[in-house]
Amino acid sequence: MKAQMRVERDHLKKKIPEFSVGDTVRVHVKVVEGEKVRTQIFQGTVIGRRGGGIRETFIVRKISSNIAVERIFPLHSPNVLKIELIRKGRVRRAQITYMKTRKGKQARITGARVVPGSAKAKGGKASPDPDEEAPAESEVTSPESQSEETTPAETAVE
Numbered sequence: 001m002k003a004q005m006r007v008e009r010d011h012l013k014k015k016i017p018e019f020s021v022g023d024t025v026r027v028h029v030k031v032v033e034g035e036k037v038r039t040q041i042f043q044g045t046v047i048g049r050r051g052g053g054i055r056e057t058f059i060v061r062k063i064s065s066n067i068a069v070e071r072i073f074p075l076h077s078p079n080v081l082k083i084e085l086i087r088k089g090r091v092r093r094a095q096i097t098y099m100k101t102r103k104g105k106q107a108r109i110t111g112a113r114v115v116p117g118s119a120k121a122k123g124g125k126a127s128p129d130p131d132e133e134a135p136a137e138s139e140v141t142s143p144e145s146q147s148e149e150t151t152p153a154e155t156a157v158e
Contacts, residue, residue: 008054013076019058021046021096022089022109027060027073028082039081042071045109048095061099068100085114 019025026043044062047070051057056075061068073080089111099107 005053011054011076016075017083017085019046019083019085021048021094022091022111023085024087024089024111025060026084026086027080028084029073030079030081043086044069044071045089045096045099047097047099087111087113 023046024044025046026041029040029042031038031040042060042062044060046058047061048059049056054076057072058075059070059072061070063069089109091109096109099109
């Protein structure tokens with residue numbers, strides 16, 4: 001392993017959600033204004049990713065007051081506090097810079113909403129909840145067994 005990679009390995013972030021170009025993300029950024037430190041949220045569509053290792057960056061584009069704003073974020077920067085995946089987009093390009101020329105309905109990207117905290121938002125496949133148990137076979141009733149049973153009202157009439 002090269003010496004440069006050994007040094008960089010210590011500075012890489014461990015928990016980064018899996019996101020790609022076309023996804024809508026919410027980036028929490030640490031902003032320092034004088035002596036105040038606050039968190040600013042930048043939500044938009046990822047239009048590109050590039051680089052690798054410690055130098056990996058991604059570009060997020062959003063429309064604010066009919067003005068397009070693009071921002072480049074270093075993925076492993078300490079100023080990027082958290083990245084939340086809001087929506088998975090389906091695109092067939094590595095860079096979707098063509099979105100810069102599109103407006104209105106043409107600028108839409110097809111995709112599916114991601115539930116925060118789900119396995120898909122974390123990059124894995126959805127798995128059944130371990131706390132939730134499957135019903136036992138004796139508890140499962142079929143429509144035939146329900147028709148055979150009689151209610152107390154029916155027995156009183158007979």
